[in-house]
Each structure stands twice: as structure tokens, then as C-alpha cells.
Amino acid sequence: MKEANDFFRRFKENTIGGLNTCAIGEIVTYDPIKSKADVKLLPGDTLIKSVPVGIQQTADFFIRMPYKRGDAVLVVFVQREIDNIMYQSNNPASQRMLAVDDAIVVCGINLFTNDLPAADANKLVVGEKSGAATFTIGGGDVVISGNISLKGKVNVNGTPLQAGGTSF
Template sequence: MNEGYSDAFFNRMNENMVGGLLTSTVAQILSIDYARMCCEVLPLNDDEATPIDDVPFGFMQNADFLVRFPYKAGDLVFIGFCKDDIDPVFFGDENRDNAADELFQRKDAFVIGGAQKFIDPSTIPSTHDESFLICKKDFSSRIEIDVDGKVIIETDENIEMTTKKDFKVSAQNITLEGATVTANGEDLTTDLV
């Protein structure tokens, strides 16, 4: 066999195989089903792409806790494609016979996380670059743990804390400042001495 022909054949075969291998891409959320924690997405880098339904959110969770972002239609996200068929696990289908034959399928997409456009960067001040942040993009509300371990909760809105049990505050010093400070309807802004 001609060596040049052989190389071209295998190069073309390799390109076709890699081109058909779905790993991850950028997509836009079209709609969300919060009850089922999934969404419909449209991959953006393919002019012939069609929407993908029932795409689960990939978020931090275990048996007892979860951290969920309030995605909305129009959000830009990264989606990945599981190597194996996810239906038997997510839909409770015990028939796994076909799972091994279906690798990197469009229907096995999941949302990895949100994506930031470089042409529209967030407005978080650079002084917080080393902090762990949970915040609004306009920085009007934030929970921050800075590099020294200081915890900061700041917002332009009300802060509400409610518990059906006791609420305990313990510190070396406690300072309350406000136009009015009340406890059980009693005004605490007067001198308590």
C-alpha cells in the first residue's frame, strides 16, 4: 500500500473520530426546570446545533447539602458530555445493556458551570482577588472570607436571620450600632448603665 495514501487515510479517520467525540462546549440556557434541577441548552459553536433537553445541573452537593446557583434562561454555561450513558443512574433505569455502546452522546450532557465572557467582565473589585466570595456581580451583596480568615457579610438590603432554636452570639466584644436598636420591643439605644 502506498505510504502517503495510508497516512492520509489514518489522519482522516482520526479527524473524523475526534470530531465526533463530544467532551465539552459552550451553550446558552433556553429554559429551566427547577423542580427537576435540569435545563434545556443550545450549544453555541455549531450552526446546525439543536437544543438538548433534560440537561442536569452539575453543582456541589452530597446526601445532606447543596450549593445551587439560580441559573436563568439566557445564561452562558459550559456543558460537558459524560462518557457513559447517564440515563440508568439519573432516571433509575436498571437496564444498562445499551449504556456501554453509547459513549459521549449529546443526551448525556450536564451543566459544568457558568461562563464569563471576556468582553463583559464582572465588576468585582480586584482588592478581593484572594478572597472566597459569594456575591452578586454588582457587588451590592456579599459573603466573603478574606485571605486572613475575616468573615464579612455586607449588603445594600436587609439581612434576615431566623431560627426555631436558640440564637447565640459569643465574642470578646460586641458592638451594636444603628439609628434604633430594639430587643423584644424595648429600645436599647439609651444608656443601659
Template sequence: MGVPISERLGKGNNEEFYRRMLENFASNLRVAAPGIIQEFNPVTQTVSVQVAIREKIIDPDMLQHWVEIPLLLDVPIIIPRAGGFALTLPVKPGDECLVIFADSCIDAWFSSGGVQNQIERRRHDLSDGFALLGVWSQPRTLQDYSMSSVQIRTDDGATRISMSPGEIDIVASVVKINGVPWRN
């Protein structure tokens, strides 16, 4: 019997080499991960985030361990903002988020704005994350989710502003309206 062509060409070894190379590349590539906010800085509008998924590593003795990703520091938050308006949120420790990792180093852009050169040539790095607020796990789903109106509400729904076609409904223990009196 002859030797299979894949063995003669060393194809089996190349396949294993490339499989391990791609596995190593993928294990270091960051795209997005759920996180839990540990601290919020309202001045810089950044958070410290603990990634909520542990990673399995294999040590030199081929033993598997689950490890937490180190705390992500100074992560810019993402909130709805455009045209001179912003929807601010009272970010609290324990809030969940989705951390999205940028394609390249964000340091120069984040500190100076505008179009900037990269300070370092890195891709999808843990230090280049953005915290997208408003993502949550199943234990934190909202009760009485409205299917008929847009709402700005507290998690428990006890205080809310609801808007549906032709109607605005405000539910609160106190409603304050400030402004200049209207004159005709």
C-alpha cells in the same frame, strides 16, 4: 529512477485513508463545549442548553456551512453538593455553562441512581451532557473580583458576604436572621 517505497507499498493512500478516518472520528467525538442556558427546570434540576460554538460542515457539493448544534434538552446541572449540603443557584436563561459529555449513556443512572447498566451503547453523545455552572466568557467577567476574601455575591457586587481571616463582612440593603433565640 525507482519508485519511492511509500508509493510501492501504497503508504500514501493508507495515510490519507487513516487521516480521513481519524478526522471523521474526531468530528463526532464530544468532550466539552461552552453553552448558554435557555431554560431551567427547578423540579428536575435540568437545563436546556444551546451549545455556543457553531460547527463547520461540508455538504456533498463540497461547500462549507456553519451550523448550530441542536438544543440540548434535560441536561443535569452540576452544583457544589456533598455531605448533606448543597449550594443552590438561581439559574436563569442566558447564564453560561460548560457542557461535559459523559463517556457512556447516562439515562439509566440519571433516572434510577445507583449503579446501572447502559441502556444504549453510545460514547460522548450530545444526549449525555452535564451542565457545569459558573463558567463565563470575557464579556461577563466579574467587576471588583476579590483577591483577599471568599465571597458569595451578586454579579454586580452590590450584595455580598465576604470572609477573610478573622472577619466576615455582609453588605446588603436588608439582612434577615431567623432562628430560635439563644438561651444560656
């Protein structure tokens, strides 16, 4: 029985232990124009270069996060090789599977050692962790605070805007 247990333990370590599924990583460099990053896998020093960074997007719209060095991120490893897809080439895909070379950053990870602001925890919040600027939706209200810039044609429907309590 001991031999069978040892066999299956080694099988698991050698087969399943070699599969890359997902990992927590740390941004080393980030290119917001190409939406790619160099990422160090944690724990350890494995560096993966030119990792695509997932963003919320459609053909016409996008939401981009301003990742910077040291940010913790979730990295997933795609089942098949992604080079041909990322570069839109017609070359047939290789047989590579679940390799670290086929990583994608899917989101930032907030480590348990770094609390998010407690304010508006039950609302949708887009904001700076410092609280300097926030956009909050919840309870029937939309609240914008801090230095917010709007570019383009801005339409306001509803109650007139007021500065300092006076309509303008």
C-alpha cells in the same frame, strides 16, 4: 506520503472529531427544583433538553446557583449513557458513548467579555455581580453587605453585634 497524511487527517476528522467531550453552552430554560436545563451548544444551534445541572451537594445539604436564560455554562459529555442513573431504573445501560444526550452542566462560565467585580479579588466571595449583596471571607474577616436574610436559629459566637456602632 501525501496519501498517508490524507488518510490520517480523515481518520482524525471522522473518529476523533465525532467524539463529544465538553462544550460551552447557553442556558435556554432552567428548572431549579429538578436541577435540569435545556442548553444550546455554542457555537451553533444544537439544543439539548433536560440536561442535569451539577450542584454542590451531599445527602443533607446543597448549594444551588440561580441560572437563567442566556447564562454561559460548561457542558461535559459523560462517557456512558446516564438515563438509567438519572431515573434510578434497573434497565441495563445502552451501548451509547460520549453522546450529546448524556450531557451534564458542571458550572457557569464567565466569558472574557464580562468582567467580574474587582473588589475583593483575593478573597472568597459569594455575591451578586452588581455588588448589591456579598458575603466575603479573607484576611481573617468575614464581611456581609447588602440585603441578607437569615432563616432559622442564628448563633453568634464572638464579639457582640453592633448596629450603628451601638451594642444591641
